[in-house]
Amino acid sequence: MTIEIVVGLPHLSKGPLLDQARAMQVPVLVSANAFSRWKRRHGCREWCGWRTRTLANTHGLASVDLDSAGFVLAVKERGIPWTVDDYIRLAGSFKFRRFASLDLCCEAEIAHNRAEVLDRVARTIQLNRACHAQAVDAGLASTFMPVLQGRVPDDYLRSWEGIAHLVRPGQVIGVGSLCRRHVTGVDGLIAVIDRLDRLLPADVRLHGFGVKGTALSLLAGFGGRVASIDSQAYGIAARREAYDTCRSKTGSMVARHMRQWTTRQHARATRRLPVQGLLDLPASEPQSNDPWQRALCDARSDIRALIVDGEIAYDQITDGWIEQWAAESIAA
Structure with a gap:
C-alpha cells in the first residue's frame, strides 16, 4: 500500500491555497484552531467559541480531516483552551472524513522532564477515552481517530495500552509529537514506528x-x-522564496510550493527503503532542552531537507538566515 499524503492547510478561506488543494484532489487536514474565535479581555487572549463558516468553502475537496490542535497552540496557550464538549460539537458540525482525539504533545519545549511527559501521556489517554465516549453518544464513532503520544518509544506503547480497547479492527490511529523529531536515533521517528x-x-x-x-x-x-x-x-520553501526575493509570501506563492511539495511526497511514498540498521544510528544533532538551541536545530534540519529536494543551494545558507528562521519558528 502507498502512504497517503494529506496536505495540512492553515485555514479553509477562499483563495489560491484552497483552489490548489481542490485542483489536486488531495485529502486535506485542518486544525481546530483554524475555526477558533478569540477575544482580548483584561489584557489576556481568551477563546470564545468556533467560527465555522469557512467549512462552506470545502465543496469539491477530496476529503477533510480535523486535528484537535497543534504544537504552536500548545506553546502559546500552554494547553488546549476548549473542552471535550466544545471539540465534539465542532467535529459534529461537518462531515469530516476523520477527526483526531484531543491530545497533549510531548516535545521538549512543552514537557520539560520525564514527569511532565508521563503526565501528558496519562492525560492523553484520558482525553482519548472522553472523546471516544462523546463521539459514540453523538453518532461520530466511525470517524473518530485515537491518538498516541510520547517522547520515547515506550511512551507510545503506554499510550496504546491505555486506549487499545477503543480501537476497531482495521482502524487508523494517530501518532503525535513527530514533526520536530529526528528520523534516526534511539528515540527517532523510525524507532517509534518500529516499536x-x-x-x-x-x-x-x-x-x-x-x-x-x-x-x-x-x-x-x-x-x-x-x-x-x-x-x-x-510553507518553508515559500518562506525561503519570499526571503530571497524580498517579497511578501502570497497565497499564490504558497499554493505553487504546495503543489511541488505534494508531487515530491507522492514520488517518495512509492519508494521503499529498508529500515534495518537505521535504528541504532545517532540523531543528526544532539537533543537540547533549550528552546533556542532546538529551534536552531530544527531550522538546520528543515534547510537540509530543502537542499536534498533541490529547492535551495548549499551556498545560499548563512548563519544569519538560519537564526532568522529559528526566531520565526519560535514566534509563530
Missing part, C-alpha cells in the same frame, strides 16, 4: 502527524503499517 509495528495488531494502521518528507521512503518500508502522513512543510 509500534512490532507490538500493535497487524490490522491497525498509523497516521503520522507532521512527518518530514525525507522519512517517507523509510516509512514505506514498514509494508503498509503507515496509512498516511500530513504536513504543512511546503
Whole structure:
C-alpha cells in the first residue's frame, strides 16, 4: 500500500491555497484552531467559541480531516483552551472524513522532564477515552481517530495500552509529537514506528502527524503499517522564496510550493527503503532542552531537507538566515 499524503492547510478561506488543494484532489487536514474565535479581555487572549463558516468553502475537496490542535497552540496557550464538549460539537458540525482525539504533545519545549511527559501521556489517554465516549453518544464513532503520544518509544506503547480497547479492527490511529523529531536515533521517528509495528495488531494502521518528507521512503518500508502522513512543510520553501526575493509570501506563492511539495511526497511514498540498521544510528544533532538551541536545530534540519529536494543551494545558507528562521519558528 502507498502512504497517503494529506496536505495540512492553515485555514479553509477562499483563495489560491484552497483552489490548489481542490485542483489536486488531495485529502486535506485542518486544525481546530483554524475555526477558533478569540477575544482580548483584561489584557489576556481568551477563546470564545468556533467560527465555522469557512467549512462552506470545502465543496469539491477530496476529503477533510480535523486535528484537535497543534504544537504552536500548545506553546502559546500552554494547553488546549476548549473542552471535550466544545471539540465534539465542532467535529459534529461537518462531515469530516476523520477527526483526531484531543491530545497533549510531548516535545521538549512543552514537557520539560520525564514527569511532565508521563503526565501528558496519562492525560492523553484520558482525553482519548472522553472523546471516544462523546463521539459514540453523538453518532461520530466511525470517524473518530485515537491518538498516541510520547517522547520515547515506550511512551507510545503506554499510550496504546491505555486506549487499545477503543480501537476497531482495521482502524487508523494517530501518532503525535513527530514533526520536530529526528528520523534516526534511539528515540527517532523510525524507532517509534518500529516499536509500534512490532507490538500493535497487524490490522491497525498509523497516521503520522507532521512527518518530514525525507522519512517517507523509510516509512514505506514498514509494508503498509503507515496509512498516511500530513504536513504543512511546503510553507518553508515559500518562506525561503519570499526571503530571497524580498517579497511578501502570497497565497499564490504558497499554493505553487504546495503543489511541488505534494508531487515530491507522492514520488517518495512509492519508494521503499529498508529500515534495518537505521535504528541504532545517532540523531543528526544532539537533543537540547533549550528552546533556542532546538529551534536552531530544527531550522538546520528543515534547510537540509530543502537542499536534498533541490529547492535551495548549499551556498545560499548563512548563519544569519538560519537564526532568522529559528526566531520565526519560535514566534509563530
